[in-house]
Amino acid sequence: MGVPSLFIRVSGCNLRCVWCDTPYTSWQPEGEEWSVERILDSARNEPGYRHIVVTGGEPMLFGEIVPLTQGLRALRRHITIETAGTVFQPVACDLMSISPKLRNSTPWEREAGRFAQMHEQARLRPEVLRKLIADYEYQLKFVVRKPSDLDEIRQLVELAGAPEERVLLMPEGVTPEALAERSVWLVEVCKQAGYRYCPRLHVMLYGNRRGV
């Protein structure tokens, strides 16, 4: 956090989180097609950004992420991939930022619940989670809505076999007010459990806007 980074955001996701803050990559996917070479050219033309974050949507859905990350590595960039951890690809990656989705993400109330069953069945893939953890430097980042989410987080951390210091808890919310309200109790949860607290710095600095 706090490291100036170039973001590559893909559009398209296999999940439909009820609180998704990038619905233009999931619920209503949009965007224009760029070739791998064009993306690499863009990165090459921004030599000031040594750190690159590949995010989405779900970037691991797409086979092109393999040559893309290999190309970024050839440019000697530090590569972070943000993924929900449900799909594996043999990517080049320096930090696998895995954000497994909790029950609080399932969209039972949104669009008459038409994506809820699909989301519920797809949101956790323990075998993929374990392989990502085994193959890459990683962190586990959970989006938290309420204190009762903690039981589920503990179960998943145990399932993954991850030490506490690899676990980050991030408050859900797209306004500084909502984040401030949740941070009060979430910080205490982190202190008790030995997890790391993860603010949503871009929302605090710029608001819930695209391209920041």
Ligand code: SF4
């Ligand atoms: S996994 Fe990420 S991009 Fe996909 S619906 Fe959930 S929050 Fe949105």
